[in-house]
Amino acid sequence: MNLSPQINRHTKTAQQLIGAAALAVGAVFSLGASSGIAADRTLTVYTYESFTAEWGPGPIIKAGFEEQCGDCSVEFVALDSSAGILNRVQLEGDNTRADVVLGLDTNLMAIAEDSGLLAESGVDTSKLSLPVEWTSKTFVPFDYGYFAFVYDTEALPSPPTSFEELINAPDDVKIIIQDPRTSTPGLGLMLWLKSVYGDEAAAKWEALQPRILTVTKGWSEAYFSLFLNGEAPMVLSYSTSPGYHMEIDETEQYQAAAFDEGHYLQVEVAATLKRSPNQELAQEFLTYLVSKEAQSAIPLSNVMYPVVDLGDQLPESFNRLITPASTHLFDPEVVRDNRKQWVDEWLDASTQ
Amino acid sequence: MNSSRTWPWWTSGAFALLVILTCTLLPALAITFEAGNIDWQQLFNNSYTQRVIWFSLKQATLSTILSLAIALPVALALSHKPNIPGRSFIVNVFSLSLVIPTIVAIFGIVAVFGRTGWFNNLLGTLSIPSVPLYGLTGILVAHVFFNMPLAARVLLVNLEGIPAENWRLTKQLGLKPVSVFRFIEWPAVRGQLPSLALLIFTLCFTSFAIVMTLGGGPRATTIEVAIYQALRFDFDIKLAVALGAVQLSICIFLMLLSTLVKHNDALQFNPYSVVAGTERNRHDQHLLNSIWSGLFWQAAHYTIIVATAIFILSPLLALVISAINSKLIAVVMQTSTLDALFNTVIVALASASLSLLLGIGLLNSVRHLRIRLKYETAGQWLQLSGNVILVLPPLVLGTGLFLLLRPYADVFSIALVLVVIINSLMALPFVLRILDGPVMQSANHNDKLIQSLGIQGLSRWIIIDWPQLRKPIGLAMAVSTTLSAGDLSAIALFGSERVRTLPLLLYQRMGSYRLEEAAVTAGLLLILCLVLFISIQKIIGRSVHSAHS
Numbered sequence: 001m002n003l004s005p006q007i008n009r010h011t012k013t014a015q016q017l018i019g020a021a022a023l024a025v026g027a028v029f030s031l032g033a034s035s036g037i038a039a040d041r042t043l044t045v046y047t048y049e050s051f052t053a054e055w056g057p058g059p060i061i062k063a064g065f066e067e068q069c070g071d072c073s074v075e076f077v078a079l080d081s082s083a084g085i086l087n088r089v090q091l092e093g094d095n096t097r098a099d100v101v102l103g104l105d106t107n108l109m110a111i112a113e114d115s116g117l118l119a120e121s122g123v124d125t126s127k128l129s130l131p132v133e134w135t136s137k138t139f140v141p142f143d144y145g146y147f148a149f150v151y152d153t154e155a156l157p158s159p160p161t162s163f164e165e166l167i168n169a170p171d172d173v174k175i176i177i178q179d180p181r182t183s184t185p186g187l188g189l190m191l192w193l194k195s196v197y198g199d200e201a202a203a204k205w206e207a208l209q210p211r212i213l214t215v216t217k218g219w220s221e222a223y224f225s226l227f228l229n230g231e232a233p234m235v236l237s238y239s240t241s242p243g244y245h246m247e248i249d250e251t252e253q254y255q256a257a258a259f260d261e262g263h264y265l266q267v268e269v270a271a272t273l274k275r276s277p278n279q280e281l282a283q284e285f286l287t288y289l290v291s292k293e294a295q296s297a298i299p300l301s302n303v304m305y306p307v308v309d310l311g312d313q314l315p316e317s318f319n320r321l322i323t324p325a326s327t328h329l330f331d332p333e334v335v336r337d338n339r340k341q342w343v344d345e346w347l348d349a350s351t352q
Numbered sequence: 353m354n355s356s357r358t359w360p361w362w363t364s365g366a367f368a369l370l371v372i373l374t375c376t377l378l379p380a381l382a383i384t385f386e387a388g389n390i391d392w393q394q395l396f397n398n399s400y401t402q403r404v405i406w407f408s409l410k411q412a413t414l415s416t417i418l419s420l421a422i423a424l425p426v427a428l429a430l431s432h433k434p435n436i437p438g439r440s441f442i443v444n445v446f447s448l449s450l451v452i453p454t455i456v457a458i459f460g461i462v463a464v465f466g467r468t469g470w471f472n473n474l475l476g477t478l479s480i481p482s483v484p485l486y487g488l489t490g491i492l493v494a495h496v497f498f499n500m501p502l503a504a505r506v507l508l509v510n511l512e513g514i515p516a517e518n519w520r521l522t523k524q525l526g527l528k529p530v531s532v533f534r535f536i537e538w539p540a541v542r543g544q545l546p547s548l549a550l551l552i553f554t555l556c557f558t559s560f561a562i563v564m565t566l567g568g569g570p571r572a573t574t575i576e577v578a579i580y581q582a583l584r585f586d587f588d589i590k591l592a593v594a595l596g597a598v599q600l601s602i603c604i605f606l607m608l609l610s611t612l613v614k615h616n617d618a619l620q621f622n623p624y625s626v627v628a629g630t631e632r633n634r635h636d637q638h639l640l641n642s643i644w645s646g647l648f649w650q651a652a653h654y655t656i657i658v659a660t661a662i663f664i665l666s667p668l669l670a671l672v673i674s675a676i677n678s679k680l681i682a683v684v685m686q687t688s689t690l691d692a693l694f695n696t697v698i699v700a701l702a703s704a705s706l707s708l709l710l711g712i713g714l715l716n717s718v719r720h721l722r723i724r725l726k727y728e729t730a731g732q733w734l735q736l737s738g739n740v741i742l743v744l745p746p747l748v749l750g751t752g753l754f755l756l757l758r759p760y761a762d763v764f765s766i767a768l769v770l771v772v773i774i775n776s777l778m779a780l781p782f783v784l785r786i787l788d789g790p791v792m793q794s795a796n797h798n799d800k801l802i803q804s805l806g807i808q809g810l811s812r813w814i815i816i817d818w819p820q821l822r823k824p825i826g827l828a829m830a831v832s833t834t835l836s837a838g839d840l841s842a843i844a845l846f847g848s849e850r851v852r853t854l855p856l857l858l859y860q861r862m863g864s865y866r867l868e869e870a871a872v873t874a875g876l877l878l879i880l881c882l883v884l885f886i887s888i889q890k891i892i893g894r895s896v897h898s899a900h901s
Contacts, residue, residue: 077849078849079848079849080849080860080863083585084584084585086587087584087585087586087587088848090587091583091584091587091754091758091763091764092762092763092764093758093759093762095758095761095762095765096762097762179570179585181581181585181586182585214486215570217863218864220864221863221864221865225864225865225866226865229865340588343586344398344400347400347570348399348400348403350570350571
């Protein structure tokens with residue numbers, strides 16, 4: 001079609017016209033609705049919901065950083081799921097107002113880097129203590145943990161100890177999992193099964209279907225709204241989750257099931273956006289995030305392992321958590337190259 | 353009126369057409385261009401895509417069959433029992449399901465049929481295993497809840513149109529109920545079924561809120577929901593565009609099919625008119641009773657009517673009861689609730705006004721074309737342009753707008769504007785359906801006189817049309833306001849933690865299982881819609897006499 005360039009140009013012009021009109025109307029709307037233009041030294045951080053909860057690390061880290069930086073302020077924007085953070089900056093493209101994204105993980109790193117939206121962090125990560133070697137210059141790791149099924153010992157005295165046992169468990173053993181498209185634990189479980197079973201993963205997902213009570217969008221609703229309300233005896237969470245219940249609730253009721261096949265590692269990361277006008281402040285924030293002060297809030301507020309050695313500041317209960325028999329982890333590039341296909345495979349098995 | 357200059361008759365229609373085409377054709381073109389890069393073979397070979405398309409068709413077909421299969425006995429029972437107490441109440445509640453926001457009704461349905469709802473509790477006490485709601489079951493229950501009453505009303509109107517002589521003849525011939533149905537009743541409703549089926553199929557095929565909330569995850573996903581997920585879950589623009597193109601083609605096919613269906617009354621039928629209880633004389637009632645005499649028929653009729661009433665009323669009742677809980681005051685006072693309430697009212701009034709402006713703009717020119725110039729077909733085509741949302745469902749339109757605007761703006765910060773555009777186009781077919789009859793009727797009646805008096809343009813609307821049409825205009829405004837106030841589709845796509853409306857807030861609260869807060873939000877939205885619906889009709893549609901006082 002030799003007409004198309006011309007049509008294309010016309011639509012381009014029309015696109016611009018509409019764009020301009022919508023912008024004008026939008027400006028009027030946002031003047032009325034939004035809180036106005038933020039002060040210069042405000043750092044906007046996109047993160048997931050539980051990070052900003054009252055009991056989460058958000059308030060502690062905000063207070064600590066604001067005290068250190070003087071006249072700046074941190075604004076957390078809580079999105080409804082962790083993988084949703086990446087989606088959101090991709091949808092907003094060059095017009096995003098995020099300075100920092102916080103709460104992606106190793107699995108999403110290559111995908112996020114390919115979007116071209118992120119900048120090098122400038123933070124020294126060489127002194128951090130992580131179960132893996134850290135090479136990325138873009139992403140700053142701020143905590144880690146192992147995916148595990150957490151179970152209610154009162155409802156399920158003897159939990160399955162492997163995927164095989166889980167698949168063959170009695171009918172009333174139900175699990176709540178998260179959607180790999182929206183939640184990093186959901187993605188983690190998908191990769192966990194892939195790493196354990198390889199080409200058989202799809203068949204295993206199909207076999208697992210009768211165990212799945214529901215698939216939620218994010219971790220919060222699976223854990224708080226459903227699992228802790230007794231809707232199911234098991235939920236996909238972290239090996240560290242029982243630490244919180246033992247330390248804060250002083251109960252041994254909730255424990256993580258150690259699986260013979262080993263567990264999948266998650267390292268949670270933060271990064272700065274290229275378009276952010278607050279590069280320096282963002283770097284300061286990320287540096288603070290891995291400081292001993294901020295990290296000491298991680299174990300009991302984000303309920304993950306810190307990335308610095310806290311010595312005896314690490315809560316005692318963290319010594320009583322399960323130790324994975326072996327660790328599973330894909331390279332970020334492998335996840336990038338296969339995520340679409342593996343999610344399709346998962347969707348396919350889940351729509352049977 | 354000596355206005356020095358009036359706009360020619362075609363300006364209003366041209367303006368409306370321009371707005372409609374700009375807001376739909378450009379997004380559609382954006383999708384088409386983007387779709388040029390898609391590997392269709394790969395798309396159709398993907399078993400997930402296949403399953404989504406198949407499931408969309410399957411659930412719509414089942415919903416249509418179920419709705420009609422239930423609507424027919426309900427309409428028959430109601431027509432056989434014209435004097436049953438509470439009959440006109442039930443029939444009017446049937447149209448209430450068109451005012452209640454989908455997401456609110458879904459909440460009520462969950463409260464009745466959900467895992468811990470009334471229905472499963474009842475089954476539990478009878479030791480019957482509970483029926484899971486989420487998945488195909490939930491989608492079907494909700495689709496029947498919304499569409500069965502609509503169908504039953506259309507069928508009932510047709511059954512009541514059977515002349516009284518036919519009944520007397522029936523009696524004289526001594527026909528049995530089965531023969532009465534075969535020779536008298538079936539012929540009266542048969543003609544309506546194809547167009548009703550098509551209408552319900554189209555509504556269910558493009559249904560969004562119901563599938564998203566009651567689908568229960570990836571197992572039950574329709575094209576419309578898959579488009580939303582492709583954009584908001586995967587950032588897979590290609591998949592969104594491809595699915596949008598598929599949806600677009602199927603909707604165009606359905607639209608073409610509907611022009612082939614002869615008896616198109618169902619599409620013209622105005623679901624918002626209040627049905628007056630048909631008064632039949634005692635003789636007729638006696639006659640009807642004598643045809644369906646005997647315990648079996650009595651029991652059957654009462655069972656059907658009572659069961660229908662319970663099915664329609666119990667979700668509403670459950671909603672009202674659960675909304676009055678300990679969190680009531682706290683939730684109503686929350687900033688997030690109040691912000692959402694404010695946004696909802698603004699969006700609803702803005703889209704309704706835009707919709708009405710476009711509708712009246714179109715009809716002003718259509719009237720001139722059809723009545724003065726006698727260009728019947730041209731007029732109808734112009735009017736059809738207002739139905740464009742039927743081939744370009746909200747999520748497809750939203751995807752197109754997103755593609756167009758993303759290079760220039762953060763779409764989330766202009767969310768309300770986009771929602772207003774989409775919602776006003778969604779309401780336009782309803783506005784046109786409500787106003788079309790009255791506008792043409794009054795024009796047919798007065799056109800010669802008006803022409804001889806030389807009244808035209810805006811002054812014609814102010815002097816002649818307004819006093820005559822304010823009632824239907826009030827109804828159109830009320831309907832489009834409640835429609836936008838309760839819509840979840842556009843705001844689901846563009847809403848965020850920055851901009852929420854009550855339906856989105858309700859969806860999020862249901863999604864995170866904060867059920868008490870969700871119940872209060874649902875109750876608030878329901879009250880808002882009823883208040884808007886009634887007060888707008890009162891304010892705009894006041895009778896002519898009181899307007900002069």
